Structures are given as C-alpha cells and as structure tokens.
Amino acid sequence: MDELLKVKGLKTSFDTHIGEVKAVRGTNIYLNKGEAIGIVGESGCGKSVSMMSIMRLLGSNGKIVDGEIIFNGKDITKFTEKEMETIRGNKIGMIFQDPMTSLNPVLTIGDQLTESLIKHKGVSKKEALDEAVKMLSLVGIPSPEKRVKQYPHEFSGGMRQRVMIAMSLICKPELIIADEPTTALDVTIQAQILDLMKDLKNRLNTAIILITHDLGVVADLCTRIYVMYGGLVVEEGTDEDIFYRGKHPYTWGLLKSVPNPKSDMKEKLIPIEGQPPDLFKPPVGCPFADRCDHTMKICMEKQPPLFEIEKGHKAACWLCHENAPKVESTLGGDK
Template identity: 75%
Template sequence: MSKLLEVKNLKTSFKTHIGDVQSVRGVSFYLNKGEALGIVGESGCGKSVTMMSIMRLLPDNAVIEADSIQFDNKEISNLKEKEMQTLRGNEMAMIFQDPMTSLNPLYTIGEQLTEHLIKHKKISKKEAEEKAIEMLKLVGIPSPEKRLKQYPHEFSGGMRQRVMIAMSLICNPKLIIADEPTTALDVTIQAQILDLMKDLKNKLDTSIILITHDLGVVADLCTRINVMYGGIIVEEGTDEDIFYNPKHPYTWGLLNSVPNPKSDKKEKLKPIEGQPPDLLKPPVGCPFAARCKYAMKVCVDHLPPLFEISKGHKAACWLNHEYAPKVEAPIKGGEE
C-alpha cells in the first residue's frame, strides 16, 4: 500500500509574551492511500495543531518545523503560501468541529459550495451549481436545489455538518482531515455522520484523518490509530492493537473512560485523574508520568522511546522495556 502523507519530526510552537508554548514536540506518522487514520487524545494534546501545521492554517505567532512533510510524493514543508492555497481545498480539505462558525452566515449554502469549484477547477457558475447539487444529494440533504438558496441558520446542526462534508469533498480531494466532526451533535446524528463518512470513503476512495478525544468514535471508521498526549504520539497501532492489546497507561485510561455496551456488568467510568502537562515548560520525561500510577523514576527523568510491541504497534512507555516490572492492563475490554 502506497503512502499518501508522511510526516517526520514535526514540531510546532506558539510565541507568547510569557514564552513559547511547545504544542507539538516531534511527531512522526504516515497515512496510506484510501486509509482512515484516527488521532486520539484529550483536548490540548496537540491533535488539531498537528493537522493545522500540515495545512498551514495557524496564526502568525506559530513556528512550524519538520524534517519532512510529504504529500502524494511531493515535499510540501517548503511550499510558498500561494502553492499551499492551491493544495488546500483542492487536494486536501478540512472539516472543522463547529459547522456554525465554519460556514459564513452572510452567504447562501450555494455560494459557499460553488466558490471552491470556481476557484480551484476554473468552471462556470452553472456547472459549479450542478456539481454542488450533486454533492448535497451525495451527503443525504433532501431538495438540494432549494437548499442551495438557503442560509446556514436555516439548517440544523447535523445538516450543517453534512454541508461541511459536501464542501470538503466537492473538489475530489485525496485527503480529508475531520477535526472532531461530531462534537456538537447528539448521539443519533453523530452515528449518521460517521456512517456517512465511512460510506463516502469507500465510494470515493478518499483518505481520512479523524481527530477526536473519544476512542469510541474511531472504532468503526479507522483501521489505524495514533494516541497523542503532551504534544507527542504515545502509542500507535491498528484498531485491534489499540482496543485489544493497548500498551500505554494513557490508552488504558482512555479506554476506561468509554462505556462498554457489550459488558454484562454495570461498571463506573474511570476518569483519568489530574491535568495535562503545561507545554510552556514540558516535562523532560514521559508527559503522562505525573498522572500515571505506574510511574517510575526513569519515567520522570527520561522521555521513553517508541518501543516496538509488534509489527506496526509501538508504545512510548518504559513499562515496555525488557527490565521493567510486568503490569497487566487494567482495562474493561475492547470496543468494537
């Protein structure tokens, strides 16, 4: 399987009046063509900043460094802004977490959908409207001809998110980055949006990166998962590795905070105690050490490498060292 995106040693910091916030601290990962990859972690762990660094959608006080960012066999870390504008929306697109603030309330849905096509594909307004109607039908919006003339406030939250998905797909991009696309929606609409994304991925063979704080959301859509914490990737593997054989205490904590619908017992959800690290002064050791009940002295003093558990499964935890004490994962069992 060929790689669509490969990121090596990405670092992103924000210059502030009190110092540099080191939001992303040396992240490396890849995405295969036609694959769905989940990036999971709590708010503030660096998921969204990682993706917005790749797309160069960050404010002026952001400093982005990387050894390499390759997209479709092309190095994009050194592209000029005009070249990035051609790439964004055309070959890679982003679905943001709040569709109400992502859609412009002053323009009709039709105007916002056709703008992308006219800019990137250089087609007529009539052709762009026909394509927009086709895309609204594809994402399950009834009466698309009528809906084109309406404004965002005339749509429900779920319908607005469908419009955002249509907007991201309209130029047939190779990659869609979905940043918490179901956060503001109720569980029924959430399931519909995830089913829609899965269906579109299979139909259009589009690659997807799904950013979320909820492991339950990635279970059905993603075949590989990266778990982020404190600006680094602490565990990576297939969905089976992460759900059935997790090897990092932070992943255990995330799994224990998700309800297990297949369990016969009534079990209380176990929150992860404590707060994420201050990235103005990141810890020198494992970023999770202060919240981890298995932490050893080495965890506080030294950042663990990504230990290889099996092919494609790695975890940055000193418990995976051959001389570390053996600890059984205290999780309730995998989700499907």
C-alpha cells in the first residue's frame, strides 16, 4: 500500500506561565492511503495534540519542537502558513470534537459548507451550493435543498455531526482526522455516525485517523490502533493485537476499565488507579511506572524502547525484554 502520512519523532510543547508542557514527546505514526487507524488513550495523553500538530492548529503558545510530518512525500512542518492553507480543508479535512460548538451559529449551513470549496477549488457560489446539497444528501441529511439554507440551531446534535462530516469531505481530501466524532451523541446516533464514516471511507477511499478514548469505536472502524500515554505511543498493532494480544500494562488497564466490544463474556470493570504523569516534568523512565502493578527498577530509571513483538506489533514496556520476568497477561495468555 502507498504511504500517505508518516509522523517521525514528533515533539510538541506549550509555553505557559508556569513552564513548558511537553504534550507530545516523540510520536511515530504512519498511515497508508485509504486506511483507517485509531489513536486511543486517556484525556491528556497527547492524541489530540498530535493531530493538531499535523494540521498546525496549536495556538499562539504551541510549537513543534522536533520531528517530521511527511504528507504525500513532503515535510509539512516546514510549510509556511500560506502553504498550510492549501492543505487544511483541501487535502486534509478535520471533524472537530464537539459538533455543538464547531459550527458558526450566525452563518447558514450552506455558507459554511461552500466556504472551503470556493477558496480551494475556485468554483462559483452556485456550483459550490449545488455540491453542498449533494454532500448533505451523501451524509444522510433529508431535504438537503431546504437544510442548506438553515442555521445550526435548527439541527439536532446528530445532524450537526453529519454536517461536520460533510464539511470535512466537500473538497474530497485524501485524509480525514476525526477527533472524538461521537462525543455527546447517544449510542444510536453514535452507531449511525460510525456506519456513515465506514461507508464513506469505502466509497471515497478516504484515509481516516480516529482519535478517541472509546475502544468500541476503534474496534468497529479501524484496522490498526496506536495506544498513547504520557505523550508517547506505548503500543501499536492491529485491532486483534491490541484487543487479544496486548503487551503493555496500560493497554490491559484500558481494556479492563471499559466493556470489551469483542468479548462475549461479562466481566467486572476495573479502573486504572492513580493519575497520568505531570507533563511539566515528564518522568525519566516509563510514564506508566507509577500506576503499573509490574514496575521494576529499570522502569523508573529508563524509558523503554518500542520492542517488536511480531511484525507490526510493538510495545514500549520493559516486560517485553528477553531478560524480563514472565508476567501473566490480564487479558488471558502469557507476556
């Protein structure tokens, strides 16, 4: 498969009045054309900041400290703001986290849908409006000719999210970044939105990066998953690797703390004790060491590399070292 995106050693920080927050500390991610991958982890683990770094939407106090973001063979970290404007909304679309606040309340849906099309494709207002109607129909909004003239407050939450998806797709981008696209929606609407994204991916061959803390969402849509913690990728692999052959204790903790969408058994949910690391002063060792039941001396002293378990499956845990003690996986099986 052709590689569309490669993030290499990405480090992103934010300057605050009390110091530098090292939000992303060396992330490596790749994505092939037409592929869907998931990035999961607790709030504050760095998943959204990683994607905002790709879009260069970090705010005035955010900066990419190190690393490369290779999109279609070009390092876009070196792009000027004007060059990035040709990428955002055109080559890379984004579905933001909250559909209730992501749409402008004083502009019609049609105005908001046509803006990027007119800017990037140079089409007329009428052509853009015709395309907006087609796109609303594509994402399952009834009476699109009428709806395109309405305002966001006239739409339900699920319909607004469909509008956000239409907006991200209207320029036919090669990549869509979906940041918690089912947040604040009830489970029935969540399922509809996920089915819609899956259908659009297959029909348009659009690559998707799905950011979420909901493992059920990634199980349904994504073929590969990255688990982030403390600004780092701590495990990566296929959905089968993560759900059935997970090797990092943090992955085990995530799976035990939420209903497993791929399990037929009823199991008691167990929360992960403790708090995520302070990214003002990140730990020198494994970021999960303070919360892990299997912490060794080396875990506190040295950050583990990503050990390759098998092709495509890696985990940043000292328990994966050949000289480490054998630990029984809490997912069933040996580590």
